[in-house]
Amino acid sequence: MEIRDVPEKATLSERLADVVGWYANEGGPSYHRVPSELVAHDFFDGIELNISAFVKFMDTGRMPTAHDLRPVTELAMARLANGAGLPEVIGSYQKVSADLWRRFVSDTDPSERDSVLELMPKVTEYIFNVVTLIATEAARRSADPRSEARERERAAVDALLATGQASGSLDIDHPKFVIAVFHLSGSPGQSTAVSALKSRIESIDDVHLRLDSKGWVVVHWSDRSEQEVVAEFRARLDDAQQESQVHCWAGIASAKTASAVPDAYRIARGLASTAYRLNYPDFVADLAHSTVEYLVGASGPDLPAVADLVAPLLAADPIFEQTLRIYLDESCNQLATARRMHVHRNSVTYRLSKVHALTGLDPMTFVQAASLHAALIARDLS
Structure with a gap:
């Protein structure tokens, strides 16, 4: 034809x-x-x-x-x-x-x-x-020996993440592991930048990068102290992200032994997912600085019930929720909140009292303010 x-x-x-x-x-x-x-x-x-x-x-x-x-x-x-x-x-x-x-x-x-x-x-x-x-x-x-070596290393990393069993280059004396789970923003147009970020991370010593559909998992290992390993690795990740300007998040967690790696991997996954869903302002999310966000994100089926704690605010007037968010963001400082919102401090006090009346939780009490903070996070994740 x-x-x-x-x-x-x-x-x-x-x-x-x-x-x-x-x-x-x-x-x-x-x-x-x-x-x-x-x-x-x-x-x-x-x-x-x-x-x-x-x-x-x-x-x-x-x-x-x-x-x-x-x-x-x-x-x-x-x-x-x-x-x-x-x-x-x-x-x-x-x-x-x-x-x-x-x-x-x-x-x-x-x-x-x-x-x-x-x-x-x-x-x-x-x-x-x-x-x-x-x-x-x-x-x-x-048939290339290098291909066989890559497959062995990939299998070793998969086994470490799944079972906590270290083998090959991962089987070292007094190991410290750092797991970083990346969640990309979902912008196909940034493929060149993503490739550049991947290359920069792979250039770090003692790193294995495993890709998945949402981003990738990075395993870093060392025999130095946990604090040193985490601090240096986090700094290298920050540098790589700033150089490539990729819109993404990395949940990061450490493990003092190989057997603790699966738990660190689970925590890092949860942190990355939560940071992505919240459009977290920082590139790296760790448990120490994102405790409430991580715990709320891990609450699963209980998320709507937690979010319902602040539902009366939006039903009454959006300004009450806005004021509460800024107040919490300003470390519960009413004067700083008033300045940021360009209102008198008395207006902030009045609005916070309305938050108390509507929700039954007093934002001027630390424990109850923490509950309101968790409820707002749950609302954003719902």
Whole structure:
């Protein structure tokens, strides 16, 4: 079948480009262990190359060679290096191809649909060729000793996080571990910056970075004192984030022994998730400075009940909740609250008394102010 029997080549390219635009608006592909922020930019570059190669194949009848499609296979190898399995990489390619093809057919004018459907064998042949190239390259690289070493290290880190059993480079005398769980902001446009941040973190000595769909987990180990290890590692993370300007959060926790790592990992995950949901102002969240936020975030099904403690404020007048938030943010200083709100201190006192009357909790009493603080956090998380 010749290309003249279907829409002209330029029209075919334009229509395929429209379909890619639709797919981009749908959010693009997702991997279980690779953040979307690291996938989107390169992925759509790969789609554009695929479209160009496919249209050329339709025009000339010559299947693209491994050299022609090298950038496509390199993107697939990057996904494998970041922790995705070969079945997931190939499955994602096949699924995306099927989604794009179905959309292309559905957008075609009915008068041309039969001609377009006749392209299906060529589409299948092209996809099979790309999948074969990806699988062949993956098999070639799997024999590389460096690949085997990376897999052993990845397995060792997974075992440490899950069971607290240290092996390989993680099995050191008097170890101290720091676990940092990153939660990215969900902005695919920052993929270049995210890659730069990842590279900076991986350049830190004695660090293993494992990616997942929300960001990544970083394990750092040392035989120095826990305080020294945490302080230096946190400073390095801060420097890396400031240099890359990536919008993200890192929950961080430490463990004095390998057996304590799973608990530290759980705490770091909770801190990162809570910081993300609250749009936390600081990049790094730790248990010492985010105790209330962490505990409220971990309350699960009890969250609505805690949030209900401050529900009467919004029902009465939003100014009462606003005043309470600023008052708590200003360390319960009424004068500082009045200055920030540009009102007389008596106005703040009156509003806080209304908070007391509406909620039954006195914000001028430390313990009850802490309860109100927790309730506001629960409201933000609900």
